[in-house]
Amino acid sequence: MSERFYTIGMAGHIDHGKTTLTKALTNIDTDRLKEEKERAISIELGYAPLSLGDDYHVSVIDVPGHEKFIRQMIAGVAGIDLVILVVAADEGVMPQTVEHLDILNLLGIHHGLIVVTKMDQIEEDMIELIEEDIGGQVEGTFFEGSELLFVDSVSKKGIPELREKIKERLAGIPVRDARGAFRLPIDQVFTVHGQGTVVRGTVYEGEVSEGDTLELLPQQRKVRARQLQVHHQPKKTGRAGQRVAVNLGGVSKQEVSRGDVLVSTQYYSTTRTIDISLNTVDNLKFPLKQRGYIKCHLGTAEVYGKIVFFDRNELTEGKGVLCQLRLDQPVVTRRGDRFILRRPSPVETIGGGTVIDPQAEKYKFGEETIEMLSRKSKGTPEERLIDLLKEKKSLAEKEALNDLSMDKEELDEVTAALAKEGSLKVFGRTLVLEATAQELIDMIEEELKAYHTDYPLRDGKELAQIKQDFSSYGNEAAGKIIDEAISQGVFVKTGALLASADFKPGYPKQWAKRMQQVEDSLMSQGLEVEPSAVLFEKAGLPEDWAREQTHFLLRTGNVMSLDDKHLLSSDAFNKGLISLYHNTGERFTLQEAKHIFGLTRKYLVPLMERIDESGFTKREDSERVWVKKPAE
Known part of the structure; x- marks a missing residue:
């Protein structure tokens, strides 16, 4: 059989024989401090290995029983698999035993044995009375109906039978899952x-x-x-x-x-705000006020804070009360962890319960918040992931592991199931609901539609700006969704611009004729063109549309810039360039170019500078040299 690892806790009233029983089972004295020896009580947690053979690896924790050491007791009990409730035969159930029972119940421990120690100090006819007393005290707890085992730890009478019973009980308890994050x-x-x-x-x-x-x-x-x-x-x-x-x-x-x-290192984070489901003890001495100060025992941590209710201003008792802890210091916890709440003053155990959301936010008082917390508490892993993604739109895998308190293997199973049914998209380590991805695509399409209407001459909108506009979806997620939409032909990307797939830049209907008039004028005027401002003014185009058309014509390549005031037909420029090449030698002067073009210096100088910039010629003193031949 495979190895099995368990932790057993000894709980009970002070001086009822927990440490002696532990020594009888393990041959180890867990009272390790001098003060513990002198006072004959456990102050700190004591540990000892219990050998049961057959690949059972068992640790026994002897937790303190004195009321002053309740903190150590809670730290010890958190994380155990089986509890042995120790009751001394000569004293029976004592107040500290009752408080330990409350804490064990609140921590959600389900497996236990009741061991009556010091059996050599009672008569045989007292056993039935002891059984009745203990049975009545444990009624309503997971110990209800448990068989009582009578032992004498000093003479070790009953110890072999107890060891066998422990092994029998452990055999029915699932081992802790070692697959999750440490x-x-x-x-x-x-x-x-x-x-x-x-x-x-x-x-x-x-x-x-x-x-x-x-x-x-x-x-x-x-x-x-x-x-x-x-x-x-x-x-x-x-x-x-x-x-x-x-x-x-x-x-x-x-x-x-x-x-x-x-x-x-990568799977946990700290928190100070925790959504919880709280069960109070049955006989709470004092009501718990809204934002009342509490001491929270979570794992081995002990942290002060306040409790916040969303459906009441005072709690006298209750089961499954949905509320929130706002702690003074950060703690590490996951969904499903158990906790204990105690009142700092007057000191008493208030209750305990389970963590619903370890990364909670502040909510409004009211039924809507209670309904939300109820959904959180009852949801399946799939439902919780879906709810979280509805709230946050996209999640990195690390965030999901933290917020959902899942281990990686469980999250992988959940995401695989949701992806298979088509409700979840997984982009590397980023998770997005299919509905959210479609929502983003629809919104971008609407955004682009409006943009194309406002700027019909532009190839599209800046992709970086679109991502910024929809940053609430997460930059990485938005980028992945857009990339997928591009590959599916929903959008078209041109350089750093994004456009709808069916969009083609062109003159808007209301300005088409006037814009065509400008373009025709540029084509017909050749190399001696009017200033751009004059052309646009003659066509009756507003300044905004004149600027848009200028950029459009330059992008299409039909027009080029002669200087900062003149546009030039690309066709006229190419024809002039070819004419100049065929009518000059390897070198030529500005005067020769003037003779070929028949232009005034107003147009000739910027034209020759444009030819230089285009890389066809190079100026050397008062002459120009051909660098490359123009294409014909």
Whole structure:
């Protein structure tokens, strides 16, 4: 069978035997701090490997039970696969046990075992009463109906049976998906002499290998995984479900804190505004006010912020309340992540739930926002991608991975399915809905139609300007859509200009006769033409249209510029050029040219300069030399 990686959490009231039970199962004492030894309580998270054989790789987390250490408890429980709820036989369910149950429920943990410790301290006839007491307390939780396992951790009575039961339960729990992008919320930071900074945590998603370049968030700091260890054993890789220690290169211990996250460099980003679905605890002591101050536990992070409601100004209790968190500091999260909310003062657990949108925006108060959040929360991956693309018009693959909290493989499956059915276009790493692409094409066609009406003599509109006009679609996406439309014959690109496929530049109907009059005059006047302004004035053309026709005639090549005041028929210029070539030798003077053309200096000088500029002749002192022969 393939290797299976799991994390088990020990939860329960202080001094109910979690640490002793962990030691009985693993032969490791997880109380590692001097203060913990002296006070006989767990302050920090304790970890130990549990050997079950058959390729099962299991980490046991002994989470603190004392109320003051609830933060560490939440950090430890986030990311576990199976919970062992520890209840001491001589005390039963205590207040801290109830709070742990609430937190486990709110974190969406579904698999658990109930273990009653210190069974040597009770009489046989007390077992039934203990079972009834615990059964009543766990009613309505995922522990409801669970079998109780009685053990004595010191004598190890019941421990072999517990190990078998753990293995049996784990066999029915799917292993964490290692295909996604790597994410490790950090719960411990320390230094090792000669090695530098080491961080530890449970890998939520994906896989990490020795030598990988990672990103430390929210600092946005590039680091390198120099070495990896799993329970003090060197490893080349670590994967989802494993407790992994990573020796980091490129960062000091002072720059890293519990709550920071190690991620694959391109697939995650930070956020401070999160859409959520909130479930409160059943007996909330005090109502939660609009924009009330909260403490959010997300993964291993603990961040303060405010809660924003869109359909109420106060919350006493509720399930699936759609609202938003606006945090004081950035966090790393994805859709579907679980969180816990606590009230800073007076201290109590408010509730918890799931992240709907990790990259949320600010919305208006009202039913419309609630309906939108409801759609977000219920949508399939395909529906969520479609909704997001409707909102943002186009998305780079990296943005989609962030905004939708999908891994790359899942996104690839979704995009492939939507592309196959024809509702999505994929341009490299850019995603656009087919309807959006068509909408953009239609809008550009309307834009070009209006432009061709206003400027019928131009070859088209500047493509750069069109992209700027429709920048809300994303420059890259707009460019790809336009390129595809050009290849399909919808548009025609001439240089840097874009035009409708059926458009041909030409004189507009209302000015056609007058423009033709100017063109005819230029053709008939030969080399001795009237100034352009006079020609346009005689034809009765407004200044704007005169300017447009000038550019049009120059672009078509029928006309050329003699100087800044005169246009010249290209045909007249070519005929004159050929005549000059045949009636002169290799060299000739201005006087000879005057004799051939019969022009005054007013026209002769600019004409000869134009011939020079065209590369046919070159001036040397008072003569001109032929450089190339004109085509006949």
